[in-house]
Amino acid sequence: MEDDYTPHLPAQAAVVGCGVIGAAWASRMMLKGVDVAISDPSAEAETILNEVLANAVSAYDDLGLPTDQRGSYTIASSVAEAVAGAELIQESVPERPEVKTAVLAQIEAGAPVDAIIGSSTSGIKPTVMQAEMTNPERLVVAHPYNPVYLLPVVEIVGGDQTTLGNIRRAQGMYHALGMKPIHCRVEIDAFIGDRLLEALWREALWLVAEGVATTKEIDDIMTHGFGLRWAQMGLFETYRIAGGPGGFRHFMEQFGPTLDWPYSKLMDTPDFTPELVDALVEQSDAQSGMHSIRELERIRDRNIVGFLKVLETNKWGSGNVISGQR
């Protein structure tokens, strides 16, 4: 069963790799009262952490979630030092299998043997990552969506050697961190959400590469159209409505055949050329260059906080994840 786990807040956590994603994990953990030890070779890690934490505190204040019983953070001098005594270890290092493997070995050298290790990877299979581990049974993918301190979903994926018991333990810990942990029962490259994102990304790049639309036109169509639907109902529930009282079968009868239309068959992956990159950069600058990244982050968070409050008032979707934390 999907929800067959016991919520449990980790007594102590470690964040290995503290870029934007790692810093957001640390912020979420601290805001839930968990002490976090951080390991990152970069001199900028603490700066990033404090910038992201400031955004997270501001968002939680707006949401009305407590921000005054915070856990502390320490910057450790090594991976081994960071993970010592941790019950949950979140790995968010660069997306290269050989880097992941090396860091996992460092983690295992210092971590308690039963600590859960969650990897933020958006695409590498846990079976690949755990192949050389000493205690592979406690590795899960725990793939979040940015901003990690605000978006509730986390995809939990086990590899061939991960035990179901440890998947449930991981779900319980991420739940206690205010998240909605979804167990991806079948291990495939990119799991579930990123497969959908990749499909859209591929098609959007094709549209730009072919000169059909600019980045702004594509974004405008999303934000003024179907994007407003997906913050509260997904693809299938939305299409169920389109099917009317006849339900999903009627929808498939009406719209299913368009799977055979020519446009359903287009399968070109656009070439990743310097010209395409230049076009994307130029169009993105024209679209969003008037705002700094920090401004865009604050705008994004304010909007998402507003949506979460609406959904909580309406007792729907991710609003229920927020109300569960009051």
Next chain:
Amino acid sequence: MEDDYTPHLPAQAAVVGCGVIGAAWASRMMLKGVDVAISDPSAEAETILNEVLANAVSAYDDLGLPTDQRGSYTIASSVAEAVAGAELIQESVPERPEVKTAVLAQIEAGAPVDAIIGSSTSGIKPTVMQAEMTNPERLVVAHPYNPVYLLPVVEIVGGDQTTLGNIRRAQGMYHALGMKPIHCRVEIDAFIGDRLLEALWREALWLVAEGVATTKEIDDIMTHGFGLRWAQMGLFETYRIAGGPGGFRHFMEQFGPTLDWPYSKLMDTPDFTPELVDALVEQSDAQSGMHSIRELERIRDRNIVGFLKVLETNKWGSGNVISGQR
């Protein structure tokens, strides 16, 4: 230029084809004070109209947009009668090219020669639809997203014979109806938004067909994750943030190479089998069957109204389309 048009409310409009989409068009028009003549062979058309109109009025009341200066509607006994005297004619009949062609001939037989004809088609090229028309220069695709009375975007696409002047006239009329008309400058099958939707739909069906995820799991990952982002920033603006202060070029350097990953190459279109349809129906019933379609519509509208209010308060995205109507 994208916005090089003059807003102009049509003095009179016609809706040809009054299913859920046509009824929502009529509702939007009436709520903007436009009188609408409706043609539909079905005996249920007026019932659908009144159900959809009730939803639209409720949504506009919640949004604080006026609902008391409504245009009237009449049910015409023929297409020719409905379109006589109309300045804007919205066609929303079934998505089969031969049906579209036949209805367009009936429209032209009764319509003023300079009336704009907007087709709600989500995939048929205007060049195909206008091939046999007497005055093809005034046909545009005007593709909306449901709920049409609430979501602002409408994609405007001309065919080979459509004049740019008529595209601008159409944009001006849809703008006056409270929408954000986006001119798709290149005519391709399915235009822009539905190409993105088809890419996602194809991938989501593949995930269900392969048993990787259920409809509920996919929807939960959307609504608790990236769906919350897309109601306010699209794919490209979101990824610009992920690139950090280095901008879109840095994002592409980090993430662009994943275009070459195996999962970026998956191109299977799942077979449209009875077994797949059965699985979708069963999963959708389990996910959403506790709500009637009318309930789901009201839940959806209440959520989207809430999002639009948040965005208006934040002066962002589709909120600006709402504030432009105050």
